[in-house]
Amino acid sequence: MPGGRPRAFDADAALGRALEVFWRQGFEGTSLTDLTAAMGINRPSLYAAFGNKDELFAKVLDRYLDGPGAYAVAALAAPTAREVIERLVRGAVELTAGDGTPHGCLTVNSVHACGPDAAFARDLALGRRMAGEAALRRRFERAGDLPGGCDPGDLARLVHTLTDGIAVQAASGRSREELDRVAELALLGLLGGQARL
Known part of the structure; x- marks a missing residue:
C-alpha cells in the first residue's frame, strides 16, 4: 500500500x-x-x-543539547575535575558568545524568561538542566583531584551558576573578549595557577 x-x-x-x-x-x-x-x-x-x-x-x-550544547557532555569525559571545569567554562563562552549563533543559551533563556503560559517549555528545559547538573555532580564524585572537604554537589552548582552567568551576560550584549576575560578570572579563582592566562 x-x-x-x-x-x-x-x-x-x-x-x-x-x-x-x-x-x-x-x-x-x-x-x-x-x-x-x-x-x-x-x-x-x-x-x-x-x-x-x-x-x-x-x-x-x-x-x-545534542548539537551546539554537546560540549557539556563531552567535557565530562575529561580526565580530571579541573579539566572538566575548564572545558565547561570555556565552552559556555564559545556557545553563548561565539560567532555564528545567537547570543545566550536556549535552556537558560527558557527557564528564566517564561511566564505561566510557557510552563511546558520552562519545565522541560529545567529538567534537562537539572539532569546536566546531576551528571556533573556524579562526575565530581568520581574525581580524585577535588580538594579535601569539597562537596561535589556544591561544586556542580557553582560551575552551573558560573556558566549560567556567562550565558546571561552574553545575551545582555557582553562581547566574546569580555567573557573570555571573565572566564580566565573565574578559572584562576577556581583552579589556581592551572588557568591559562
Missing part, C-alpha cells in the same frame, strides 16, 4: 531553522508565524511533521 505524499521540505533543515528562532527569540517570544516563516512551511506541515509548538520545542531542545 502506498504511503502518504512525501514531504516537500527538508525536515532536518527546518528543525535547524526552528532552533535558531527559539534560541534568538525565546519560547514565548516565538510565534507560530515566526516558525513557519523561518522553516519555509505552512502550519499544517509544521503540525504534521513536528506536532504543536510545545512538541516542536522539545525536538529543538534535544537538537540543541
